[in-house]
Amino acid sequence: MTTRGIRTAVAALIALALAALAACGNSDDNAGPGPVTATSGAVTGTVTVFAAASLTGSFTQIGKDFEAANPGSKVTFNFAGSPALATQINEGAPADVFASAAPKNMQTVTDAGNGDGAPTTFVKNQLVIAVPRSNPDGIKGLADLAKPGVKVALCTEQVPCGAAAKKALATANVKITPVTLEQDVKAALSKVRLGEVDAALVYRTDVKAAASDVDGIEFPESANAINEYPIIVLKNAPNRAGAQAFVTLVLSDKGKTVLTQAGFQSP
Numbered sequence: 462m463t464t465r466g467i468r469t470a471v472a473a474l475i476a477l478a479l480a481a482l483a484a485c486g487n488s489d490d491n492a493g494p495g496p497v498t499a500t501s502g503a504v505t506g507t508v509t510v511f512a513a514a515s516l517t518g519s520f521t522q523i524g525k526d527f528e529a530a531n532p533g534s535k536v537t538f539n540f541a542g543s544p545a546l547a548t549q550i551n552e553g554a555p556a557d558v559f560a561s562a563a564p565k566n567m568q569t570v571t572d573a574g575n576g577d578g579a580p581t582t583f584v585k586n587q588l589v590i591a592v593p594r595s596n597p598d599g600i601k602g603l604a605d606l607a608k609p610g611v612k613v614a615l616c617t618e619q620v621p622c623g624a625a626a627k628k629a630l631a632t633a634n635v636k637i638t639p640v641t642l643e644q645d646v647k648a649a650l651s652k653v654r655l656g657e658v659d660a661a662l663v664y665r666t667d668v669k670a671a672a673s674d675v676d677g678i679e680f681p682e683s684a685n686a687i688n689e690y691p692i693i694v695l696k697n698a699p700n701r702a703g704a705q706a707f708v709t710l711v712l713s714d715k716g717k718t719v720l721t722q723a724g725f726q727s728p
Contacts, residue, residue: 505533508703509555511546512538513562513621513690514645515586518670519723520560520711526719527710534703542620542645543567550575550695557704560692560711562586562646563621567691577698580691583711584725586664587687588625589677591653598659602680603633606660614652614661615639622646625686626662632682650675664688666724689728 508527512520517540524536539546539556543566550556551573559576560583561567567580592600598611606613615637616623623642630637640658643649650667652658654674668677692711698704710716721727 504531504703504706506700506703507535507537508557508700508707510536510538510558510560510707511550511554511556512540512558512560513543513546514540514647515562515622515664515666516540516560516690517647519666519720519725522719523707523711523716526715527707530710531703531706536707540647542616544569544619545644555697555699556695557698557700558692558707559695560690561621562690563624563688564691565624566621567693570695571693575696577694577696577701580693581708581712582689582691582728583716584690584720585687585728586666586690586725588622588629588662588683589665589668589679591650591661591663591668591671591675591677592659593653593656594674594676596676596678600660600678602678603630603635603682606637607635611660612640612658613637614641614643614649614658616646616649616662617642617644620645621688622649622662622664625683625688628686629662629680629682632685633680664724669724687726690725 510520520538524538527536528534543561543563546559547566547569550559550570559567559570570576571580590600592598600606605611615626618624618627641652646663646667649661650663650671653661654671665677668675692708694701694704694708
């Protein structure tokens with residue numbers, strides 16, 4: 462073979478090799494990105510969650526679990542009474558997720574067009590009578606709250622714990638005059654912890670979280686006033702991917718375990 466022929470053959474081989482490499486590269490490109498893992502940074506940034514005050518302990522733990530599973534993310538919470546949170550959302554407060562202590566307040570948000578899809582009920586909660594440790598007044602049921610001299614704290618009727626208390630008292634045909642009406646369940650419980658009242662109607666979960674300071678007295682009428690808790694990704698969520706991932710964690714077996722350990726009931 463002449464020198465010119467050798468050069469031509471070599472050039473052809475090089476061209477074939479380059480074409481093969483290009484084909485491999487195009488094949489990889491067409492295959493799309495690889496699977497997303499917890500370390501790939503798929504969910505990052507701040508996730509803002511508006512949640513009922515009674516979810517403070519359990520959601521704080523779920524938030525920590527979320528951040529651990531999603532490096533580069535941060536969960537911030539606004540815990541308050543559900544009506545106040547619904548009002549803030551409808552007035553344009555930036556938030557990604559809303560978890561309410563009652564369907565009524567969730568409906569306020571969805572009716573205003575601020576929910577993304579339909580809410581999901583994820584837990585239920587039930588009232589108990591919170592009293593100081595050792596129950597110095599010997600309270601055994603709702604009727605004891607109407608006795609002279611017994612100071613009682615309730616939530617306002619506008620918040621879920623207050624609406625549930627009103628229903629339970631009506632079921633028991635017991636009328637009481639509370640010495641204070643609070644804007645959320647944590648505030649009502651704090652009155653017992655501080656010794657400002659003798660009893661308060663609060664959620665079972667709140668008494669469990671404060672077991673070192675208070676006791677919980679179960680009463681049968683609470684079965685007629687159980688609150689369902691719905692959760693939803695908000696329509697204008699600044700971090701939609703983070704919001705969806707947080708709700709997914711709440712609904713997962715891991716999230717359910719945290720909530721059950723806090724005293725919540727399955728829906």
